[in-house]
Structure formats: C-alpha cells, structure tokens
Amino acid sequence: MSAETVSIAITGAGGAGVMTAAQMVLNAAARTGLYGLMARSTGPQIRGGEAAAFIRLGAKPVNCLDNRFDVMVSLDWLNVERFAAEIPLDAASLIVCDADAGPPPSRIVASGAQFVTLPLQQTVKSLPGGRLNMLGLGVLAAILGVPDDAITVVVEKALRKRGQAVLDAGLAGVTAGRSLVEGLDVGRFHLQGASTAARTDRWSVSGNEMAGLGAVRGGIRFVAAYPITPATEILEWLAPNLEKVGGVLVQAEDELASINMIIGASFGGTPSLTATSGPGLALMMEAIGLSVASETPIVVVNVMRGGPSTGIPTKSEQSDLNIALYGLHGDAPHIVTAANSISDCLFTTQWSVHLAEQLQAPVITLTDQSLGQSRAVIDRPADISFFSKRETFAAAAATPYQRYAITGSGVSAMAIPGTPGGEYVADGLEHSVTGRPSSGAEDHGEQLAKRARKLEDLDYGQYWAEIEGEGPLAVVTWGSCAGPVREAAELARAAGMDLRVISLRLLAPAQTDRLEQALAGVERLLVVEQSHSRQFYRYLRAFYDLPGEIRVFSRPGPLPIRSSEVLQHIQSWS
Incomplete structure (x- = not known):
C-alpha cells in the first residue's frame, strides 16, 4: 500500500447499493480533509447484474486509480468474476465478505489476499429496515478510520429526504457495521487528512457534472439531447441548472432531432450544445456537416464508451477518436477537443463553446466513461473567462450583406434572423459569398479555403x-x-x-x-x-x-x- 493513498473496492449485485455506499465513503473521507476518486464498473445491461465501485483516497489530489487494491468489501459474490480482472489484489490486500455467502471466485482466492468473514447478512436481518450497503459503509468507515461525525453528516444528508425511518435504519446499519470490525488489526489503512481550514474550497464532482458546468460558463443556453450511457448525467445536471440562467433543455426523440435542434437554435443566435456517446455521434455526422457548411457554431460532447455498435455501454475506451476526426463526408474542417481529467472537463467544455462561437464552427468535445461517470474530490477550479464572442452582422452596415464574405481571418459576420438587411440563403449547399447556392468551381474553392483557414490560422495559445x-x-x-x-x-x-x-x-x-x-x-x-x-x-x-x-x-x-x-x-x- 502506498503511504499516501489507500484503495478500496466495493462489490455486489446490481441494486445492492454499492454506488451509494461508495459515494458516502468518498464524501465522508473528504470531510476529514482527504482527496479522492471514485470510479464505477457495471455490466453492459446497465441495471442489475454486477456492480463495483473503486475508491482511492489520499492526502494529495488523486487523478487515477491505483495499481492494486488494499481493501475489498464484497456484499455478495454474485457475478464478481465478471469484473475480477478490474480488481488487482495481492497478499497485502484485505477482503471482507459475508460468512454465509459461499466460496469466493477462484481468481480472488488466487490473489493470496487475507480474508475476513463477518456475519453481514445475519446482522442486516436483525436490523429493522436494515440495508446491506449501510452495514458495509460502517465496516469501511471503521477500517479506514473515518470518524463517526463525518459518516453521520453524509448519511443524514443522503437519507433524510427519504424519511426518518430510513435515516434511522441507515445510521443503525453504520453503527452495526463498525461494531463488526472491532478487534481487527486495520490501523495500517488509516490516512490523515488536511485541516478544516485547508479543505474549505473543495468540490465533489463527476466529469459529466463538470462538463455541464463548463457548458453553462461558456454561455450555452439551449441543449437538446437524447439520453445515452454514459453521457446522460450531463443532461441530468443541465436540466435544472440551465434553467437558473435562463436556458432551456429539450429531451429530443432521438439523436437526429437533437443535432438539428441545436443547429436551428444556434442559427437563431443562441449558443447550443448536445451530449451523446459513440452510437449517437455516428447518427449526428451528416448534420454536423451542415454546421460546417453553414458555419453555424455548435458543441457536441461525446462521452466515449466501448464499441463498435452497442459495444460495452458502461465501460471506458478512447475508440471514438477516428470518427470524431474523420467521420464527416467531404472536406469538412471542424474542431476536436479532449478533456484530460475530471476537473478539466469543465475547462475543455467551456473552451469548446468559446471556440465554436468565435470560429462559427462545430466542436466535438471528447471525454469518456472513465472521466464522465467517475467522481473526484478536487480543489475548486479557477474561474476563467473568454472575452471574444460570435461576430454578428449589424443592421447599420452600409454595404450589401455577404454572409460568407472572404475575410482575412476566414470568419464572416453572422446575421441573426430578423436583422434588417441581414437576409441570406442558409442551407447545406455550397454557396457564393452571399449564400446563394452555387456549383461553381471558384465559389467552392473559395469557401473550402475560407472554412479551413479560420480554424488553421487561429492562435489557440497555451491551451x-x-x-x-x-x-x-x-x-x-x-x-x-x-x-x-x-x-x-x-x-x-x-x-x-x-x-x-x-x-x-x-x-x-x-x-x-x-x-x-x-x-x-x-x-x-x-x-x-x-x-x-x-x-x-x-x-x-x-x-x-x-x-x-x-x-x-x-x-x-x-x-x-x-x-x-x-x-x-x-x-x-x-
């Protein structure tokens, strides 16, 4: 075990409350001054089946899972073998499991880890309204040395809205779990956090939540999307928060509607975004080409998962890179950005909105399941503002309006519908500088070069x-x-x-x-x-x-x- 971090795995059948208990462990540890990272692993069926949560806690910021796990708490052995390869254990690891759960998988036994069996199911049955995950939470709190008050605050915050009886049962389960660990030699897993003064400005966030915040900070005020794993949490976060800043979120009937809705909203002058994953991005490609040809700014956040086809919806992979770079037909220059951490999901999404609006182009922003659905305790990110915005046509212009004028930067003023003198033809056909459809070689060459030049000549700075x-x-x-x-x-x-x-x-x-x-x-x-x-x-x-x-x-x-x-x-x- 690293002297500065401790890593924990919690496993159980889907619906056993593994993720709830893990998030409570993370939040309680944060209250003691620790940093942390929580990742999740579930089966391709998304609900039911197997479930595991992976937590790494440390006195310094944690940006990835460790190479091994110090502690594994198994609420049951159902389907654990399906993700046993994701839980590297060794002779120094401690495995806590139910005494009546039967034999563990052979791969777990082969690790040489130390087993401690506790009467988990028996204890839960003795508690009115008892839940196995709350018992496991108490066991972990004792093993990790998390104080009672930190756990109590987290449990109360999570369960009070479900009624006093549920809260009392949860707290009773935590207390019972602590008592089961009495006498075990587990002090080696205790970590010392920072003082209260040093942790007053920390956030507990997921990458998907940070992407949503980055969108709002960047100025997004319209979102249309169709739910898809693992991007749905972006929409769930944006739905209430976008409304607070005067924005609107629409759940569209599918990805084709989503992408066309945001193109239409952006054409009307409202910065717009959609969020999806690989299968949805594939459906959106033709319409993203319309965004390129019409020079309409949009942002598409793609939270990657295993593919092809439906693939592995709940697992992470970086295999959407090719479609993001090359998936559009024709010469269709666009921007592709990628977040490099959970915290960076905020900055990269915000920067992507800025680039889309400044360059009047589509931006595909790549994250993945590992970033999007993992949760971390981080220092509050810096507040960064971008001051440039979309160049729009002013009605007072003296010369006839040319929507696609050949300019030095490649960016030409975009008229918001209703602007006097700003009428133009807007569609996906190649066009002249005025927007009139054209199949002429000169117009095509000029517009191709214009659309490429504005992206290639921009100074992207240090970012x-x-x-x-x-x-x-x-x-x-x-x-x-x-x-x-x-x-x-x-x-x-x-x-x-x-x-x-x-x-x-x-x-x-x-x-x-x-x-x-x-x-x-x-x-x-x-x-x-x-x-x-x-x-x-x-x-x-x-x-x-x-x-x-x-x-x-x-x-x-x-x-x-x-x-x-x-x-x-x-x-x-x-």
Whole structure:
C-alpha cells in the first residue's frame, strides 16, 4: 500500500447499493480533509447484474486509480468474476465478505489476499429496515478510520429526504457495521487528512457534472439531447441548472432531432450544445456537416464508451477518436477537443463553446466513461473567462450583406434572423459569398479555403496541450490516460529519470509547429492510449513528424491503463 493513498473496492449485485455506499465513503473521507476518486464498473445491461465501485483516497489530489487494491468489501459474490480482472489484489490486500455467502471466485482466492468473514447478512436481518450497503459503509468507515461525525453528516444528508425511518435504519446499519470490525488489526489503512481550514474550497464532482458546468460558463443556453450511457448525467445536471440562467433543455426523440435542434437554435443566435456517446455521434455526422457548411457554431460532447455498435455501454475506451476526426463526408474542417481529467472537463467544455462561437464552427468535445461517470474530490477550479464572442452582422452596415464574405481571418459576420438587411440563403449547399447556392468551381474553392483557414490560422495559445517536465524521453497521450501517465512520470522522476509528458487537449486542427517545438530534443517517445487499433498513434503519424525511437502502449477497454504499466514502459528504456 502506498503511504499516501489507500484503495478500496466495493462489490455486489446490481441494486445492492454499492454506488451509494461508495459515494458516502468518498464524501465522508473528504470531510476529514482527504482527496479522492471514485470510479464505477457495471455490466453492459446497465441495471442489475454486477456492480463495483473503486475508491482511492489520499492526502494529495488523486487523478487515477491505483495499481492494486488494499481493501475489498464484497456484499455478495454474485457475478464478481465478471469484473475480477478490474480488481488487482495481492497478499497485502484485505477482503471482507459475508460468512454465509459461499466460496469466493477462484481468481480472488488466487490473489493470496487475507480474508475476513463477518456475519453481514445475519446482522442486516436483525436490523429493522436494515440495508446491506449501510452495514458495509460502517465496516469501511471503521477500517479506514473515518470518524463517526463525518459518516453521520453524509448519511443524514443522503437519507433524510427519504424519511426518518430510513435515516434511522441507515445510521443503525453504520453503527452495526463498525461494531463488526472491532478487534481487527486495520490501523495500517488509516490516512490523515488536511485541516478544516485547508479543505474549505473543495468540490465533489463527476466529469459529466463538470462538463455541464463548463457548458453553462461558456454561455450555452439551449441543449437538446437524447439520453445515452454514459453521457446522460450531463443532461441530468443541465436540466435544472440551465434553467437558473435562463436556458432551456429539450429531451429530443432521438439523436437526429437533437443535432438539428441545436443547429436551428444556434442559427437563431443562441449558443447550443448536445451530449451523446459513440452510437449517437455516428447518427449526428451528416448534420454536423451542415454546421460546417453553414458555419453555424455548435458543441457536441461525446462521452466515449466501448464499441463498435452497442459495444460495452458502461465501460471506458478512447475508440471514438477516428470518427470524431474523420467521420464527416467531404472536406469538412471542424474542431476536436479532449478533456484530460475530471476537473478539466469543465475547462475543455467551456473552451469548446468559446471556440465554436468565435470560429462559427462545430466542436466535438471528447471525454469518456472513465472521466464522465467517475467522481473526484478536487480543489475548486479557477474561474476563467473568454472575452471574444460570435461576430454578428449589424443592421447599420452600409454595404450589401455577404454572409460568407472572404475575410482575412476566414470568419464572416453572422446575421441573426430578423436583422434588417441581414437576409441570406442558409442551407447545406455550397454557396457564393452571399449564400446563394452555387456549383461553381471558384465559389467552392473559395469557401473550402475560407472554412479551413479560420480554424488553421487561429492562435489557440497555451491551451492546445498540457506539457510537464523536460528530458530526452517524452510520453504523449490524451484524455483519461493522462492521469496514470502523470503519476507514472512522477514516480520516474523520483527515481532520477528526466522525462516530459505531453497531453493533447486540441486534436483538430493539428498543431504541427507547437508539437514539434514541444518535442525538441526528444530521443525516445512513448505513445499511450486506450484503443485496440492504436488510433491516437496513427493520428500522430498522420499529422506530425515524430522524433527518435517510438513505442506504443495501447489497450482497449474495459481494463484501465494503470500507472505501473506506463512506468514499466518508461523504465524499459533506462
């Protein structure tokens, strides 16, 4: 076990309350001054079946799961073997399970972990209204050394709205769970948090919630979307909060309606967004091309999951990169951004709105299930504002209005419907500078160049990537892989290695000169990604001249990329 973190897995059948108990553990630990990360694993059926929650707590910010688990609390053994590979255990791990639950899966036994059996089901039956997850919460609170008052506050906040009887039963379950652990030697799992003064400005958030907040901060005031795992929580967060700032959310009948609704709302002058996952993004591609051709700004947040087809809706993967970059037909330049952490989901979404509005173009923002549905205790992100906005046509203009005028920046003023003198033809056909449909070679060439130039010539500043460290070895990555890569780099530097980490936030348009400068002096380069076909590596090879010896560490979901694996690849060069 790391001296600075402790990792916990809670497993049980779907509906057993695993996620509820895990979130209470995370929030209670946060009240003691700890940081934390909670990830979730469920089966492809989404409801029912298997369920597991993974928690990592530490005195410093936690950006990824650990390489192993210190404690596993199994509420039952139903279907655990389906995700046993996601729970690496060893001889130093402690497994708490029900004495009457039967034999554990052979893979769990083979880990060599220490088993402690407790009368969980028997105890629950003795409690009026008892719930197994609340008993497990008490067991974990005792093992982790979480004070009674921290657990009580969290339980009361979560259960009071369900009535006094439910609250009393929950608190009784926690107390009973604590009593079951009395006498166990578990002090090695206790962590010391920060003082109250040091933790007054922390948030407990998911990546999907942060994406929703980024949308609101960026100025989004209309959202149309169709629910889809794992993006639905963005919509659930936006539904009440968008209304508070005068916005509107519409649950459309499908993804085709969603994308066309936001194009229409944006054409009317309202910054607009939709959220989806891979199958939905595939359906939206034709309409995103309409956004390109008509130069109508929109944002599409795509929370990636395993594919193809329905794939694995509840597991994370980075395999939508190709469709985000290349999925549109014709020459259709657009922007693709990617969040690099749960906290960064806020900034990247907000920045994406800014880019869409400034450049009058569609932006596809990529996160994934690992970022979107995981929850972290983080320091409050900085408040960042972008001051540029959509260039609109003013009625007082003296010359006839040209919606698609050829300008130096490639951006031309967009008339809001109803603006006197701002009438123009708006559709997906190629057009002249006035918007009149045209099949002429000159008009087509001019408009193609205009749409490309406005994206290519913009100075995206420092936000295009996050760069840390220096050295002849570089690790290039993106998205949720950035967390384990950063942790591996910290461990490598502590061992005396010099290396740099480059995590791309802007994927399209490619920043060729910037990455060339960031890789200056690099002799060895490791690419880390979570896809089977090495989509990110092939993207890099398509747009950049990569220096030195190149190696790739790639793997599809559902197994996450772990920092120990990245570190092994780094050390293989030493």
